[in-house]
Amino acid sequence: MAESDSFFSNKSAKIFVAGHRGLVGSAIVRKLQSLDFTNIVVRTHADLDLTRQSDVESFFAAEKPQYVVLAAAKVGGIHANNTYPADFISINLQIQTNVIDSSYRHGVKKILFLGSSCIYPKFAPQPIPENALLSGPLEPTNEWYAVAKIAGIKMCQAYRIQHGFDAISAMPTNLYGPNDNFHPENSHVLPALMRRFHKAKVEGAKEVVVWGTGSPLREFLHVDDLADAVVFLMGNYSGLEHVNVGSGKEVSIKELAELVKEVVGFQGELVWDTSKPDGTPRKLMDSSMLASLGWNAKISLKHGLVDTYKWYLENVKQ
Numbered sequence: 244m245a246e247s248d249s250f251f252s253n254k255s256a257k258i259f260v261a262g263h264r265g266l267v268g269s270a271i272v273r274k275l276q277s278l279d280f281t282n283i284v285v286r287t288h289a290d291l292d293l294t295r296q297s298d299v300e301s302f303f304a305a306e307k308p309q310y311v312v313l314a315a316a317k318v319g320g321i322h323a324n325n326t327y328p329a330d331f332i333s334i335n336l337q338i339q340t341n342v343i344d345s346s347y348r349h350g351v352k353k354i355l356f357l358g359s360s361c362i363y364p365k366f367a368p369q370p371i372p373e374n375a376l377l378s379g380p381l382e383p384t385n386e387w388y389a390v391a392k393i394a395g396i397k398m399c400q401a402y403r404i405q406h407g408f409d410a411i412s413a414m415p416t417n418l419y420g421p422n423d424n425f426h427p428e429n430s431h432v433l434p435a436l437m438r439r440f441h442k443a444k445v446e447g448a449k450e451v452v453v454w455g456t457g458s459p460l461r462e463f464l465h466v467d468d469l470a471d472a473v474v475f476l477m478g479n480y481s482g483l484e485h486v487n488v489g490s491g492k493e494v495s496i497k498e499l500a501e502l503v504k505e506v507v508g509f510q511g512e513l514v515w516d517t518s519k520p521d522g523t524p525r526k527l528m529d530s531s532m533l534a535s536l537g538w539n540a541k542i543s544l545k546h547g548l549v550d551t552y553k554w555y556l557e558n559v560k561q
């Protein structure tokens with residue numbers, strides 16, 4: 244635990260947050276800044292393409308970060324995952340292989356790799372414990388992304404076993420919050436519905452189309468809670484096992500749609516497009532391992548939705 248303790252004790256340690264303009268990376272930077280960390284290193288995608296192995300090597304050789312949080316990835320909702328399988332498997336394998344390997348080679352003290360709850364089998368036991376990994380077939384709409392993320396977990400474990408490298412993995416449930424991707428097709432359900440309900444309200448539309456049957460169950464976590472958990476793990480966990488990060492609360496997509504509708508203030512009807520895939524029927528994580536370490540989520544879905552809609556109105560071009 245001594246090395247982990249030093250994460251919080253040295254606020255001038257150099258920390259590379261990869262993917263700092265995304266939903267997760269931006270929240271992690273905000274969290275680190277709020278804790279007075281002063282030496283956060285970032286690069287935009289345009290400045291450093293993490294799929295380019297020699298560029299990543301040169302960056303680590305020049306910057307020599309002491310800690311790395313890997314929040315850069317090819318990310319998207321059910322439609323994007325299903326439509327661009329080659330991108331989701333190849334870009335993610337490249338980014339994580341380059342960053343994890345360069346971190347080890349250039350003396351990084353600790354790295355945290357971010358996976359996702361989609362690593363688990365489609366019909367995993369609920370709530371899903373960490374040891375459900377590789378116990379059954381994956382959900383077909385996101386198996387390419389899941390295989391890349393599983394390889395990331397295994398790479399962290401392999402480097403810890405062979406080299407004693409302090410590489411840990413966190414598996415968040417479905418996230419939302421400021422700096423989310425609000426693309427109409429490629430985003431996740433929550434930002435997609437927020438945008439669609441808002442547009443319908445502004446245009447006075449009578450109906451909003453929602454994908455699938457509405458019956459799938461999902462667990463949502465505000466990204467500020469996730470960032471808090473990531474920083475907590477950097478300071479308090481150095482184990483082989485990946486760690487689930489969830490809120491412990493699940494809602495059906497129908498309940499979520501009703502809640503987003505209420506927060507946005509749309510008055511019309513919901514229409515279900517059942518030609519669109521439902522994906523995994525249920526995906527509730529068992530986050531008791533993280534709870535036993537001393538961390539729990541704090542932000543309720545209702546509060547988080549109100550906060551995110553406020554951010555959307557102030558920051559996203561309507």
Ligand SMILES: NC(=O)C1=CN([C@@H]2O[C@H](COP(=O)(O)OP(=O)(O)OC[C@H]3O[C@@H](n4cnc5c(N)ncnc54)[C@H](OP(=O)(O)O)[C@@H]3O)[C@@H](O)[C@H]2O)C=CC1
Binds near residue numbers: 261263315338358
């Ligand atoms: N969003 C969610 O619901 C969940 C996310 N996660 C995990 O959290 C992590 C972050 O996701 P999230 O913040 O949502 O994703 P975002 O798409 O919001 O952010 C990803 C970031 O990675 C950057 N990036 C992508 N490709 C490259 C590249 N080749 N080189 C350099 N930078 C690159 C992007 O930059 P640019 O936009 O310029 O390409 C962007 O800043 C991922 O590992 C994801 O699997 C896990 C569970 C749920």
Ligand SMILES: C[C@H]1O[C@H](OP(=O)(O)OP(=O)(O)OC[C@H]2O[C@@H](n3cnc4c(=O)[nH]c(N)nc43)[C@H](O)[C@@H]2O)[C@@H](O)[C@@H](O)C1=O
Binds near residue numbers: 319385388454461
């Ligand atoms: C985080 C996680 O995210 C993805 O998995 P997912 O949980 O299925 O995520 P999703 O947010 O896209 O959908 C959730 C549910 O919602 C329904 N749904 C309704 N209406 C819209 C809609 O308008 N857009 C979207 N995207 N979904 C909609 C949709 O049909 C589905 O039933 C994976 O990429 C996976 O790789 C991953 O890690």
